[in-house]
Amino acid sequence: MMCRRPIGVAASVLAIGLASLTTEPAAADPATTVAYPPSASATRLTGYAFDSCAAPSLAAMQAWKISSPYQGHGIYIGGLSRSCVQPNLTPAWLASMSQQGWRIIPIYVGYQAPCTGRSNAAKFTSANASVLGTADAADAVVRAQELGILPGSAIYGDMEHYSSTDAACRSAVLSYVSAWTKELHRRGYLAGMYANLSSGAKHLSEAYTSTAYARPDALWIARWDSNTTLTGWAGIPDTQWANHQRAKQYRGDHNETYGGVKINIDSNHFDAPVATVGYTYQITSSTNLNGRAGPKTSMPIMKTYPPGSTVTVVCQTMGTRVGTTSIWNKLADGHYVTDYYISTPSGTTYSAPLPRCTYPFQVTTAILKQRTGPGSSYAVSGTLPSGALGWVTCQRSGSTVGATSVWSKLDDSTYVSDHYLTTPSKTTYSPPIPRC
Numbered sequence: 001m002m003c004r005r006p007i008g009v010a011a012s013v014l015a016i017g018l019a020s021l022t023t024e025p026a027a028a029d030p031a032t033t034v035a036y037p038p039s040a041s042a043t044r045l046t047g048y049a050f051d052s053c054a055a056p057s058l059a060a061m062q063a064w065k066i067s068s069p070y071q072g073h074g075i076y077i078g079g080l081s082r083s084c085v086q087p088n089l090t091p092a093w094l095a096s097m098s099q100q101g102w103r104i105i106p107i108y109v110g111y112q113a114p115c116t117g118r119s120n121a122a123k124f125t126s127a128n129a130s131v132l133g134t135a136d137a138a139d140a141v142v143r144a145q146e147l148g149i150l151p152g153s154a155i156y157g158d159m160e161h162y163s164s165t166d167a168a169c170r171s172a173v174l175s176y177v178s179a180w181t182k183e184l185h186r187r188g189y190l191a192g193m194y195a196n197l198s199s200g201a202k203h204l205s206e207a208y209t210s211t212a213y214a215r216p217d218a219l220w221i222a223r224w225d226s227n228t229t230l231t232g233w234a235g236i237p238d239t240q241w242a243n244h245q246r247a248k249q250y251r252g253d254h255n256e257t258y259g260g261v262k263i264n265i266d267s268n269h270f271d272a273p274v275a276t277v278g279y280t281y282q283i284t285s286s287t288n289l290n291g292r293a294g295p296k297t298s299m300p301i302m303k304t305y306p307p308g309s310t311v312t313v314v315c316q317t318m319g320t321r322v323g324t325t326s327i328w329n330k331l332a333d334g335h336y337v338t339d340y341y342i343s344t345p346s347g348t349t350y351s352a353p354l355p356r357c358t359y360p361f362q363v364t365t366a367i368l369k370q371r372t373g374p375g376s377s378y379a380v381s382g383t384l385p386s387g388a389l390g391w392v393t394c395q396r397s398g399s400t401v402g403a404t405s406v407w408s409k410l411d412d413s414t415y416v417s418d419h420y421l422t423t424p425s426k427t428t429y430s431p432p433i434p435r436c
Helices: 011-016 058-067 091-100 129-147 167-186 200-206
Strands: 043-051 072-078 103-108 154-159 190-196 218-222 246-258 261-274 279-282 289-292 301-305 310-322 325-331 336-338 359-362 367-371 380-385 389-401 404-410 415-417
Touching: 043 103, 043 246, 058 091, 058 246, 058 261, 072 129, 072 154, 072 261, 091 103, 091 129, 091 279, 103 129, 103 261, 129 154, 129 167, 154 167, 154 218, 154 261, 167 190, 167 200, 190 200, 190 261, 200 218, 218 261, 310 336, 389 415
Parallel strands: 043 072, 072 103, 103 154, 154 190, 190 218, 218 246
Antiparallel strands: 043 261, 246 261, 279 310, 289 301, 289 336, 310 325, 325 336, 359 389, 367 380, 367 415, 389 404, 404 415
């Protein structure tokens, strides 16, 4: 990552008041729940991305969108150790980037390991690692929301390389990352971590099942070997961060030119959650459009939207057929409207660049069986290992497992018992996940 010089303490971190924050208890489940608010949905990038120290101009990004191999762009949204001023990084820039079709990867460069080799880095200690991890996560959410990055997004903490043989430093890093993860989850965001393969990534892998630390949802490694593969990482089993939870920075700090525009970048391969943003469209109906509690005409009407007004769409999902389409749009207020009366590009199916509505939760058992239907009697069609993300699209009732009869349908159309996911409820449905 491009973290060449610190730029000063973020005002919001100071406003939090570090002295008022208390250290979290040492014990934690490896997989903690995400408190998604009604507006939330996750977004995934499967493809190539680049990050640059400063956000390029919209004209430069448009030139790269047309001719480069990249679909995503990493942006440094804040942090005590962030490098480069960011004159282009505004809500309007991010909205325009999203309309161009870019997936956005939020990066936060906060406090660094006490044994990092970077002499000018602001460092946490063993004593305050948890407090500062919480504070950095809180500030990262503020910075993300200022730009229009919505709940359900993944925010990646940037943990630069440090000594891998310092045991006290290792414990401090794990405490920081655990606190970062729990605070992001508490605020409705997914927790990602960027780390060097030989230090931070190694230690997170070693602590993958530890009950002392909360586990981040996605791992983005730095290994500049020009190998783009997302499996077979040295020292990290493929069963860890196994289901659309990995990214690799395979080439660092070099120039590339597309459309006549040269940018100094790092190159990455992603199959992992990224930012969720809103896309503005117009209502095309001649009468008020009903916003419902779920993607079905049978769901209660929560709000009406006047003809010709604009709405902010977060994601799309399947629901009751209206006119020529079964697609429904989830809005930033958490309500659903049929796509038939929205000015999205397609009137019959999903419309790029809108993502599908999903709610990822980590698996809590060693091997979770994926079934063809919502019950233990249905055929097994696959499995997910511990800590994998179950990308939930909806929930419905089925056979009872443990204390619940709720089954979660995943984005690959398989079903898993909700008993084995970190959804908030272990007995009933978990808002804001809709009913199937």
